[in-house]
Amino acid sequence: MTPTHDQIEAALRTYRDPYLETDVVTAGMLKSIGDTTGSIAIELEAGFPLARYGATLRHELSQTLAVLSATPPPQINIATKIVSHAVQKGVKTLPGVKNTIAVASGKGGVGKSTTAANLALALRDEGASVGLLDADIYGPSQPRMLGCPGRPDSRDGKSMEPKESYGIQCISIGHLIEEDTPMIWRGPMATSALEQLLRETNWRALDYLIIDLPPGTGDIQLTLCQKVPLSGAIIVTTPQDIALLDARKGLKMFEKVEVPVLGIVENMSVHVCSNCGHAEHIFGAGGGASMATQYGVPLLGCLPLDIRIREGVDNGRPTVHTDPESSATQVYREIARRVTAKLALRAKDYSGRFPNIVIQKNS
Ligand SMILES: Nc1ncnc2c1ncn2[C@@H]1O[C@H](COP(=O)(O)OP(=O)(O)O)[C@@H](O)[C@H]1O
Ligand SMILES: [Mg+2]
Ligand SMILES: [Zn+2]
Secondary structure: OOOOHHHHHHHHOOOOEOOOOEOOOOOOOEEEEEEOOOOEEEEEEEOOOOOOHHHHHHHHHHHHHHHHOOOOOOEEEEEEOOOOEOOOOOOOOOOOEEEEEEEEEOOOOOOHHHHHHHHHHHHHHOOOOEEEEEOOOOOOOHHHHOOOOOOOOOOOOOOEOOEEEOOEEEEEHHHOOOOOOOOOOOHHHHHHHHHHHHHOEOOOOEEEEEEEOOOOOOHHHHHHHHHOOOOEEEEEEOOOHHHHHHHHHHHHHHHHOOOOEEEEEEOOOOEEOOOOOOEEOOOOOOHHHHHHHHHOOOEEEEOOEOHHHHHHHHOOOOHHHHOOOOHHHHHHHHHHHHHHHHHHOOOEOOOOOOOOOOOOOOO
16 A cells, blocks of 8 residues: 555654654655655655764654555655754854854853863764864863864964864864963953954864853853854753852853753763762752753753763863763763754754845835
């Protein structure tokens, strides 16, 4: 029996994708249903990278379509097309960069940079072209975490070529200043240095640029979030009450500048003993989850306090790259999928494609 298009579409609607949190039809992924030589071909197009996840999604959808008893079973193809999403009104987007995602935290030391580096690698593994801008003027750490120290090249004496490590294009304030020279940054100076870093780097065809922001919610951070084009933001927190309090300020800051918060990452959630593997909530449990519920933002994932995560980034070998099958890596992959799937559902950037339209009311 050959099911009709309507039957296929209705069946597809019954599978809720865990990252999109909706079905593929509602998400606008269904491009066509073709049935040429008696076999049905379903063409889907995802707005997020799924080089790894695609096989799982295809399998789930095949299972879902099994109720239709089509013979032969429908062929499901999933292509990817990552588009540019809207940024704050009046902020210029970056040449060579489709989307920028800020990784922020209410205070330092919560694992913002660790999360940024591993997220970048997880996105790479899903097939995206990824860059990482280390904008943390107080403690630039990406040259060390991604293992790409040294000065960047310049071809014209004006602009910079990003460093490249593990396939990630990276530029850090740490590439330009000596690591052991403490710098006192005044607001305007910090902002202009970072804008320069961002705009004078020759980013090469990035789907996502991850920005490791300076920790906190002061004037420098606020100004940055107003001037730097951002498609979305992620807030990293530890589960302690005090850290959560600061993370809330982060949420408020992004609200003020109208940048959507794509979710919260709870880092150092549980301690996993390296001897016996037992897990202990040394900083309390469920803080990130309750904050997420309270503010209506997704909890993207919870990372354990795990010595292998620390040893990885502290030696320029992030977990996602060196330990691709570990449970921590799976969490980073989940975070990457949630973030990009959520972003894919948001408004596209039409700036420059439309003329200014003035609507006049007839009286
Ligand atoms: N989940 C984790 N488990 C163990 N150590 C971690 C974890 N996340 C971060 N760290 C370590 O904690 C320290 C602070 O992390 P970092 O990413 O530099 O924080 P931030 O950028 O927020 O200041 C680093 O030494 C890092 O290796
Ligand atoms: Mg940092
Ligand atoms: Zn133990």
